[in-house]
Amino acid sequence: MLPDLFTPSTLRALELAGIFVFAISGALLAVRKNFDVFGIAVLAEATALGGGIFRDLIIGAVPPAAFTDLGYFLTPLVATVLVFFLHPQVERIQRGVYVFDAAGLGLFCVTGTTKAYEYGLGLTSSATLGLATAVGGGVIRDVLANEIPSLLRWDRDLYAVPAIIGATIVALAIRLDALNTATSMLAAATAFGVRLLAIRYHLRAPRAWNRRSETAEEE
Amino acid sequence: MLPDLFTPSTLRALELAGIFVFAISGALLAVRKNFDVFGIAVLAEATALGGGIFRDLIIGAVPPAAFTDLGYFLTPLVATVLVFFLHPQVERIQRGVYVFDAAGLGLFCVTGTTKAYEYGLGLTSSATLGLATAVGGGVIRDVLANEIPSLLRWDRDLYAVPAIIGATIVALAIRLDALNTATSMLAAATAFGVRLLAIRYHLRAPRAWNRRSETAEEE
Amino acid sequence: MLPDLFTPSTLRALELAGIFVFAISGALLAVRKNFDVFGIAVLAEATALGGGIFRDLIIGAVPPAAFTDLGYFLTPLVATVLVFFLHPQVERIQRGVYVFDAAGLGLFCVTGTTKAYEYGLGLTSSATLGLATAVGGGVIRDVLANEIPSLLRWDRDLYAVPAIIGATIVALAIRLDALNTATSMLAAATAFGVRLLAIRYHLRAPRAWNRRSETAEEE
Numbered sequence: 001m002l003p004d005l006f007t008p009s010t011l012r013a014l015e016l017a018g019i020f021v022f023a024i025s026g027a028l029l030a031v032r033k034n035f036d037v038f039g040i041a042v043l044a045e046a047t048a049l050g051g052g053i054f055r056d057l058i059i060g061a062v063p064p065a066a067f068t069d070l071g072y073f074l075t076p077l078v079a080t081v082l083v084f085f086l087h088p089q090v091e092r093i094q095r096g097v098y099v100f101d102a103a104g105l106g107l108f109c110v111t112g113t114t115k116a117y118e119y120g121l122g123l124t125s126s127a128t129l130g131l132a133t134a135v136g137g138g139v140i141r142d143v144l145a146n147e148i149p150s151l152l153r154w155d156r157d158l159y160a161v162p163a164i165i166g167a168t169i170v171a172l173a174i175r176l177d178a179l180n181t182a183t184s185m186l187a188a189a190t191a192f193g194v195r196l197l198a199i200r201y202h203l204r205a206p207r208a209w210n211r212r213s214e215t216a217e218e219e
Numbered sequence: 220m221l222p223d224l225f226t227p228s229t230l231r232a233l234e235l236a237g238i239f240v241f242a243i244s245g246a247l248l249a250v251r252k253n254f255d256v257f258g259i260a261v262l263a264e265a266t267a268l269g270g271g272i273f274r275d276l277i278i279g280a281v282p283p284a285a286f287t288d289l290g291y292f293l294t295p296l297v298a299t300v301l302v303f304f305l306h307p308q309v310e311r312i313q314r315g316v317y318v319f320d321a322a323g324l325g326l327f328c329v330t331g332t333t334k335a336y337e338y339g340l341g342l343t344s345s346a347t348l349g350l351a352t353a354v355g356g357g358v359i360r361d362v363l364a365n366e367i368p369s370l371l372r373w374d375r376d377l378y379a380v381p382a383i384i385g386a387t388i389v390a391l392a393i394r395l396d397a398l399n400t401a402t403s404m405l406a407a408a409t410a411f412g413v414r415l416l417a418i419r420y421h422l423r424a425p426r427a428w429n430r431r432s433e434t435a436e437e438e
Numbered sequence: 439m440l441p442d443l444f445t446p447s448t449l450r451a452l453e454l455a456g457i458f459v460f461a462i463s464g465a466l467l468a469v470r471k472n473f474d475v476f477g478i479a480v481l482a483e484a485t486a487l488g489g490g491i492f493r494d495l496i497i498g499a500v501p502p503a504a505f506t507d508l509g510y511f512l513t514p515l516v517a518t519v520l521v522f523f524l525h526p527q528v529e530r531i532q533r534g535v536y537v538f539d540a541a542g543l544g545l546f547c548v549t550g551t552t553k554a555y556e557y558g559l560g561l562t563s564s565a566t567l568g569l570a571t572a573v574g575g576g577v578i579r580d581v582l583a584n585e586i587p588s589l590l591r592w593d594r595d596l597y598a599v600p601a602i603i604g605a606t607i608v609a610l611a612i613r614l615d616a617l618n619t620a621t622s623m624l625a626a627a628t629a630f631g632v633r634l635l636a637i638r639y640h641l642r643a644p645r646a647w648n649r650r651s652e653t654a655e656e657e
Binding site: 057058059060119120121122124125128129139143146147148149151152153154160161204205206207208209 | 477478480481491502508521583584
């Protein structure tokens with residue numbers, strides 16, 4: 001068992017903040033796709049909780065935290081109400097949403113990796129599940145909205161890389177027996193910072209070498 | 220543990236009827252999408268059993284009922300054969316299919332909520348899983364068919380609301396220690412009735428306020 | 439408990455080979471869809487491991503083998519690197535990829551059925567999960583890539599049928615108490631052979647009878 005990384009109330013407040021901003025991103029996509037208010041709520045819940053539910057099913061932590069902690073369930077509904085009534089204003093502060101989303105990404109890759117390791121998985125698997133926790137909700141959001149997952153597209157700024165870096169730092173810290181509040185915060189802050197740099201400078205990952213453009217997008 | 224709501228054989232007959240009509244809706248979509256006979260069977264199975272399988276994975280009831288009760292598996296195959304040979308006739312009685320689908324919706328939101336509560340979840344989570352049991356199969360059906368889930372679209376008659384109402388009545392009945400055959404049937408019948416009213420009067424849920432139409436449907 | 443079908447090292451080598459070729463098919467689709475290198479890796483992992491993860495979640499074998507055996511996780515990354523640098527050459531040997539994919543199909547329908555039975559499921563459910571193990575990864579691949587699953591389309595050569603045949607042979611062998619290395623290899627070889635015949639002669643499954651063409655592809 002790892003030491004408690006944060007005071008429980010601090011950690012929970014951080015997690016709810018991450019869930020909130022992920023829910024905002026789901027709700028905004030739902031509005032853009034012209035969904036009704038229930039569609040907005042479903043997409044907000046799926047985006048915010050999907051990655052953690054996937055992780056918990058894989059590690060055998062059932063029922064998942066999303067179904068035992070009422071705050072996890074209610075927070076996306078708050079985001080739904082906010083976007084429902086104020087979405088033009090929320091759209092306008094899109095830049096702010098990106099910053100919070102980056103914070104959620106950094107936080108979840110750390111807590112996801114840590115929780116998977118606590119359930120007995122190896123370091124590589126734990127880091128992979130940290131990544132899945134951080135990016136899984138966004139993939140489920142895009143699949144439900146019938147879009148190609150933004151995570152997979154070459155024309156989007158780096159999103160997986162910051163989470164991989166954060167999860168790897170946590171795994172290294174565990175390996176070196178140095179996981180504590182400081183190293184956890186360092187990992188989350190690094191992922192957060194790399195994501196902000198990726199947005200600022202439009203950093204993107206390469207596509208396959210020698211890709212012939214004439215075959216693009218066809219089946 | 221809750222009292223048995225129905226005689227086991229009655230409950231099972233009702234559940235198989237619900238599975239059958241959900242399977243019909245999956246099979247009909249598969250025909251419209253031009254799938255072959257195996258595609259029809261896969262979509263029928265996924266639509267009929269997907270919601271319950273999701274619920275069972277979340278509550279830790281593995282293997283899910285769909286994999287332990289042979290009737291659950293075979294019923295969608297019967298629906299597949301029927302639609303395969305007779306789909307123009309089945310299409311023609313679409314109105315009848317809607318009525319049975321509404322019955323399945325009412326039944327599954329009740330049995331889903333009850334089963335989740337029996338596995339130790341809280342009332343809110345149980346009602347959420349009741350909703351997921353009732354509507355989950357349809358979402359999986361539409362995702363597999365590469366369509367925007369009908370559940371999320373604003374231009375479809377209310378579908379989540381009846382299930383939410385039914386699941387909430389069950390949760391309230393449990394809270395008041397009044398869950399029995401009568402209240403369960405009341406919950407299912409209310410969900411069934413609200414769904415039929417939604418179809419009859421084209422009741423729909425609102426989209427986001429102040430939604431600017433020029434942004435519709437674009438990414 | 440069933441007897442060990444193969445020496446463990448032989449079985450593991452076969453499984454890794456199957457994972458590798460499934461990963462290649464995922465990576466190639468990712469390149470065609472213009473995904474970046476992380477998108478290629480995600481699609482390779484999901485295609486190669488998705489079917490087995492689904493099976494393991496259903497039978498309660500958590501964490502799934504994909505998260506406890508590092509080779510399962512690393513093999514798709516090798517496929518990613520290969521396709522990333524050499525995809526025109528890999529495309530050119532598409533015919534070779536089909537042969538290996540058929541081998542993976544044959545192998546996974548056998549190991550999937552056997553593993554499900556070892557976890558206590560009935561014969562029908564075990565064979566169904568064998569089928570799901572073999573074809574599930576491809577369905578997840580296509581859903582993530584926002585395509586109609588190739589498994590469901592009428593204009594693709596038979597893919598489910600060979601896996602159904604292989605899984606059924608295994609189930610029959612278990613029923614007759616005759617499951618051993620020879621019958622397992624027979625089942626895998628039969629599925630492999632039927633799949634190759636389906637490709638060679640473009641064998642396809644029928645669509646619904648009396649299908650009126652004017653309704654095709656519309657919602």
